[in-house]
Amino acid sequence: MSDRKPEALPITLRNITKTYGEIHALDDVSLDVRSGEFLTLLGPSGSGKTTLLMVLAGFTRPDRGSLKFGEHEVIRKPPHLRDVGMTFQNYALFPHMNVAGNVGYPLKLRGVSRAERAERVERALETVQLAGFGARGVDQLSGGQKQRVALARSIVFEPRILLMDEPLSALDKKLRDRMQIELRHLHEQLGMTTVYVTHDQREALTMSDRIAVVNNGRIMQLATPQELYEQPANKFVADFIGDSTFLPVSRAGDRLVAGGVTLKTTRPAPQSARLTLMLRPERIRLMEGETGDANVFHATVSELVYQGESFLLYARLADGSELVVRGAIRDETFRSLPAPGATVTLGITPADTVVIADEDR
Numbered sequence: 001m002s003d004r005k006p007e008a009l010p011i012t013l014r015n016i017t018k019t020y021g022e023i024h025a026l027d028d029v030s031l032d033v034r035s036g037e038f039l040t041l042l043g044p045s046g047s048g049k050t051t052l053l054m055v056l057a058g059f060t061r062p063d064r065g066s067l068k069f070g071e072h073e074v075i076r077k078p079p080h081l082r083d084v085g086m087t088f089q090n091y092a093l094f095p096h097m098n099v100a101g102n103v104g105y106p107l108k109l110r111g112v113s114r115a116e117r118a119e120r121v122e123r124a125l126e127t128v129q130l131a132g133f134g135a136r137g138v139d140q141l142s143g144g145q146k147q148r149v150a151l152a153r154s155i156v157f158e159p160r161i162l163l164m165d166e167p168l169s170a171l172d173k174k175l176r177d178r179m180q181i182e183l184r185h186l187h188e189q190l191g192m193t194t195v196y197v198t199h200d201q202r203e204a205l206t207m208s209d210r211i212a213v214v215n216n217g218r219i220m221q222l223a224t225p226q227e228l229y230e231q232p233a234n235k236f237v238a239d240f241i242g243d244s245t246f247l248p249v250s251r252a253g254d255r256l257v258a259g260g261v262t263l264k265t266t267r268p269a270p271q272s273a274r275l276t277l278m279l280r281p282e283r284i285r286l287m288e289g290e291t292g293d294a295n296v297f298h299a300t301v302s303e304l305v306y307q308g309e310s311f312l313l314y315a316r317l318a319d320g321s322e323l324v325v326r327g328a329i330r331d332e333t334f335r336s337l338p339a340p341g342a343t344v345t346l347g348i349t350p351a352d353t354v355v356i357a358d359e360d361r
């Protein structure tokens with residue numbers, strides 16, 4: 001693209017609400033997207049991600065709330081005056097135009113001359129590694145190439161904000177993995193404020209500076225990938241991101257008790273009335289002898305599953321609750337793994353003993 005990078009813009013959303021009859025597609029959403037950041041909206045199908053992106057793009061007018069790009073209120077601005085590029089899940093390419101026609105379309109809309117258009121289209125195609133594809137028909141392209149064309153079209157006019165709605169969901173896994181890295185590099189190269197939508201937690205963890213977890217039209221938590229994984233705000237987030245098992249936690253005076261064990265933790269428990277202990281399977285250790293300052297649970301192995309690179313061990317506590325342990329398989333560890341029926345000692349460090357609110361919002 002041009003040498004001069006347009007300055008990125010922060011986005012400020014305040015109290016955005018959008019209802020469709022009884023459905024609260026967006027329920028009082030406030031969100032700050034930092035200038036130049038790659039922020040992902042992550043949530044299950046129907047949680048309101050697309051609606052939020054459409055509000056940002058200007059295709060959907062919310063019932064209430066305000067939206068600023070930089071200092072400017074844009075809620076009343078139509079999409080083409082918003083300085084926003086957008087790619088959609090289904091590419092939305094024009095089938096009757098060739099690649100150059102598709103990519104150049106936003107420039108044509110903006111009255112850019114034919115000569116300058118040709119030059120900028122070629123540059124955008126280079127950026128997405130499709131140099132020389134201008135004359136191709138859209139129906140002559142693979143899925144991955146169509147997605148690149150859609151991407152070129154969304155960046156050709158050098159918008160300061162880029163919105164992407166599940167852009168990789170139609171691609172097979174290998175291509176998707178590669179495109180995730182490419183999109184990340186493209187973002188580093190262009191530097192525009194980017195809001196990305198996916199329902200795939202691994203994709204979100206791979207690509208994002210920060211992730212907003214969305215459920216029922218609300219933002220459950222906004223944090224870095226690592227914070228979300230290590231310190232989820234509630235059970236919904238913990239369940240949605242990564243694998244975990246949960247044990248109910250009771251209070252006994254100052255103490256927190258789960259599975260009959262008084263917990264040692266490194267962070268205070270939330271104020272919530274109901275608490276749960278979140279345990280990530282890969283953070284639980286099979287212990288022998290010295291247990292140090294770990295929280296120790298004694299359990300009986302109920303199932304051992306071989307998964308190639310790792311094993312899963314299901315173990316039952318005396319009170320009947322079940323924990324899942326995942327470990328890497330190296331020859332020596334697998335040979336010495338306990339069989340079903342064996343008694344095991346499971347250790348979890350205080351830092352990995354995470355007590356969270358047992359609620360969905």
Ligand SMILES: Nc1ncnc2c1ncn2[C@@H]1O[C@H](COP(=O)(O)OP(=O)(O)O)[C@@H](O)[C@H]1O
Pocket residue numbers: 020023024025043044045046047048049050051052
């Ligand atoms: N145009 C519409 N008319 C009626 N209901 C809609 C419309 N758009 C979205 N919804 C509803 O709003 C909720 C959020 O939808 P959406 O934003 O598309 O979710 P997501 O992109 O997270 O899957 C869903 O319950 C959906 O059915």
Ligand SMILES: [Mg+2]
Pocket residue numbers: 049050051
């Ligand atoms: Mg959607």
